[in-house]
Amino acid sequence: MQLVATIIPEMPHNLFLSKLExxxxxxxxxxxxxxxNIVQAQRSGIGSLLVAHIVSGISGLPMRGISMHRYLNGKPFLPDFPNLHYNISHTHNMVVVAVGNHTMGVDIEAISTARMAIAKRFFSKSEFEMLKNSENEDRDFLFFELWTARESFAKAIGTGIFASISHFIPEKVNDRWQVNDETTGVWTIQHYHYGDNFIIALCVAKEKEIPKTIETLTIEQLWE
Structure with missing residues (x-):
C-alpha cells in the first residue's frame, strides 16, 4: 500500500484546469x-492527480488513461483495476491519498482546539471524560486522534461520517487504534504526524499492509 501526500499549489484556476487536462x-x-467552489475543485483535482500518478506507476499506463468512477455512496473506485482500491482526504492546502490491494479509508486534519461539543455529542462517555481530564495540548491531539480514527473507518466501510460515527468505539491496542465491527470485522487504524500540525489516520483491514511512512510528492513531480 502507498500513502502519498502533496501540497495544493497557489495558481490561477484556469491555469490549474489546463494543467489537469x-x-x-x-x-x-x-x-x-x-x-x-474553486478551493474544493482544486483539492479534488489534486487528489485525482495523485491517484493517477500512483496507478500509472503501478500499471505503466499514462495518467490520462486512468479512469476513476464513484459508487452511489460516493466511495471511489478504478473500473479498469478491480484489484486496486484508493481513498482521498484533504484539508486546508494538503491532500493525502492511499492506494492498495484492499479497501481502506484515510483522513487528514489540522490539529487545533479540541471541539468538546462535538465530542460530547458523538464520542462515548468514557472518551469524553478522558478528553475532559486531559491537559490542553494532550486534549487537542487526543480529540483529533479519535475524530480521524472514526472518519477513516467510516470512509473505509463506505458510510457517511455522521451516519456511523457514534455507532462504534475505537479501542487503543498497543500504539494503534482498532475497531471491531459486527458486519465487516476488525479494522486497524494507524496515525501519522505530518508537517507542523497535521494528523493522518489510515484505516485498513489488513494490518500487514500499513506503510511505515508517508511519501511526499511536489506538484512539479505530479506535473511531469
Missing part, C-alpha cells in the same frame, strides 16, 4: 470543472 482522464477533468 494534460494529465488526467477527460471525464475526471470534466467532473472537476463542474465543481463551482
Amino acid at each position: 494534460m494529465h488526467l482522464h477527460q471525464d475526471e477533468v470534466k467532473r472537476v470543472r463542474e465543481i463551482s
Whole structure:
C-alpha cells in the first residue's frame, strides 16, 4: 500500500484546469470543472492527480488513461483495476491519498482546539471524560486522534461520517487504534504526524499492509 501526500499549489484556476487536462482522464477533468467552489475543485483535482500518478506507476499506463468512477455512496473506485482500491482526504492546502490491494479509508486534519461539543455529542462517555481530564495540548491531539480514527473507518466501510460515527468505539491496542465491527470485522487504524500540525489516520483491514511512512510528492513531480 502507498500513502502519498502533496501540497495544493497557489495558481490561477484556469491555469490549474489546463494543467489537469494534460494529465488526467477527460471525464475526471470534466467532473472537476463542474465543481463551482474553486478551493474544493482544486483539492479534488489534486487528489485525482495523485491517484493517477500512483496507478500509472503501478500499471505503466499514462495518467490520462486512468479512469476513476464513484459508487452511489460516493466511495471511489478504478473500473479498469478491480484489484486496486484508493481513498482521498484533504484539508486546508494538503491532500493525502492511499492506494492498495484492499479497501481502506484515510483522513487528514489540522490539529487545533479540541471541539468538546462535538465530542460530547458523538464520542462515548468514557472518551469524553478522558478528553475532559486531559491537559490542553494532550486534549487537542487526543480529540483529533479519535475524530480521524472514526472518519477513516467510516470512509473505509463506505458510510457517511455522521451516519456511523457514534455507532462504534475505537479501542487503543498497543500504539494503534482498532475497531471491531459486527458486519465487516476488525479494522486497524494507524496515525501519522505530518508537517507542523497535521494528523493522518489510515484505516485498513489488513494490518500487514500499513506503510511505515508517508511519501511526499511536489506538484512539479505530479506535473511531469
